[in-house]
Structures are given as structure tokens and as C-alpha cells.
Amino acid sequence: MAFGPKRSALEALWTETTRRPLWLPPNLLRYVRLSRRVNLVPLRRRDVRVEGPRFGVSKCNACTNNCCVGKKNTVSLRLVDIATLIDLGRADLIRREKPRFSEADKLSSKARARFLASDAFTVFPVLRQDEHDRCAALSDGNRCTLHPHWPLSCARFPYALDLDAREVFYSPRCPSYDIVDAVSEPRVKTMIDATLAAYNERIRDFVLLDHARAGLERIGLTEWLNL
Numbered sequence: 001m002a003f004g005p006k007r008s009a010l011e012a013l014w015t016e017t018t019r020r021p022l023w024l025p026p027n028l029l030r031y032v033r034l035s036r037r038v039n040l041v042p043l044r045r046r047d048v049r050v051e052g053p054r055f056g057v058s059k060c061n062a063c064t065n066n067c068c069v070g071k072k073n074t075v076s077l078r079l080v081d082i083a084t085l086i087d088l089g090r091a092d093l094i095r096r097e098k099p100r101f102s103e104a105d106k107l108s109s110k111a112r113a114r115f116l117a118s119d120a121f122t123v124f125p126v127l128r129q130d131e132h133d134r135c136a137a138l139s140d141g142n143r144c145t146l147h148p149h150w151p152l153s154c155a156r157f158p159y160a161l162d163l164d165a166r167e168v169f170y171s172p173r174c175p176s177y178d179i180v181d182a183v184s185e186p187r188v189k190t191m192i193d194a195t196l197a198a199y200n201e202r203i204r205d206f207v208l209l210d211h212a213r214a215g216l217e218r219i220g221l222t223e224w225l226n227l
């Protein structure tokens, strides 16, 4: 789809912010400080391995374990997701408040514990869930009402990134899948690309927050963040 006004404004802000390398004066110190906090090197396809089950695609029609339900499936939003939701007229789905996770939830995986303790979780909003912990974008018939303009975390799932291992893997949270020929199944490439994009967009978010906060305020995105 052509970008809506918020998303277009966000893209224009990124172009304006990165017109000159960020590490040139007068931004050098700011850039160095940010790079100590956040790894600013984007991931490319050749930087990661894709691990097993290699080239699975989900069989959502046969699934009884819907990944759009439950606190552990809370979707954290990137700035592009927020801008897209506003452009779609679905700002009602954006929530700054986070669900409360039990200690057991927090400790159930290293990746989750790390994420829940991260700036990304604290600062950025999530998709609203209803009183039964179902994503509020899910229809009564268990269809995603945002597809195909869903958040990046949804576009990549069940593919996920293990940054330490530089590995894109198929999440064990998805129990229903087919193994496919990755060359002829375009969904595999789409999900691998979305996995990398989800990571790289977070870098972009932190760069914009650090180097262009006034611009984000101007286009009305900071009001959705916990700053």
C-alpha cells in the first residue's frame, strides 16, 4: 500500500535525520553515547543462519494454540507499526500500559526475561489485548483484522531471532507447521525478511528517539511512548 500521512512523515524524518552520517560533528558525542547503549549495526541476510525446523510455514487453519492470545504473546510495537496503525484508523489498538507478567512468566525463557527488562519493552507501546488476553485485532473467527498491514512482530512470526547466535529460528511456540521448499514458498523469504526488519527497525527507533526527538514530537508519535 502507499504510505499514509503518519508513515510518510516518519520516512521523511528518517531521510532528513540520516542525510549526513550520524557520527559527523556536531552529533559525534551523541552518536558514541547511543552506540554504547544500542548496537547500531543493522543485520543483513548474510549475517544470520536459518535454523530448524528449516523452512517451516505455519498451518494456522489447523492450529489450536493461537499465538495471538495470551500475555506471553503481547506484541511490542515499532514506530512504523504505530504510524501504520494511526494511518489505518486503528490507534485504539495501541496501549502504553503493559500487561503484568508473573515471575514465572518472566523467567520462562532467557529471551523473554531480557526483553521484559529492556528499554524497548519499557519505552514502546504494545498491541491492546482484551479481558481474555486476546489481541484486540483478532476477529471472532480468529482472523487478524490488520493483515496484511500487521505489526512487524506478527509479520515475522513464527520466525524469530537469536541475536547472540546470529540465528533465525522457528519458534517452538508454534506447534503446527509444514516443512516446505524455501525456494518455491515465498512466505519463508517474507518471514525471514520480516525477522531482520523487526530487529533493524528497533535500531532506527532508537536512532530517531536520540537524534530526532523533536521531529517525532512534531509528527505526533512521542505521545504513544513511555519517555
Ligand code: SF4
Pocket (backbone or CB within 6 Å): 058, 059, 060, 061, 063, 064, 065, 066, 067, 068, 157, 158, 173, 174, 175, 176, 177
Ligand atoms: S501458533 Fe503457529 S500455527 Fe498457530 S496460529 Fe500461531 S502461527 Fe499459526
Ligand code: SF4
Pocket (backbone or CB within 6 Å): 067, 068, 075, 127, 135, 136, 137, 138, 143, 144, 145, 146, 147, 150, 151, 154
Ligand atoms: S495483530 Fe493480528 S497477527 Fe498480530 S497478534 Fe494481533 S491478531 Fe495476531
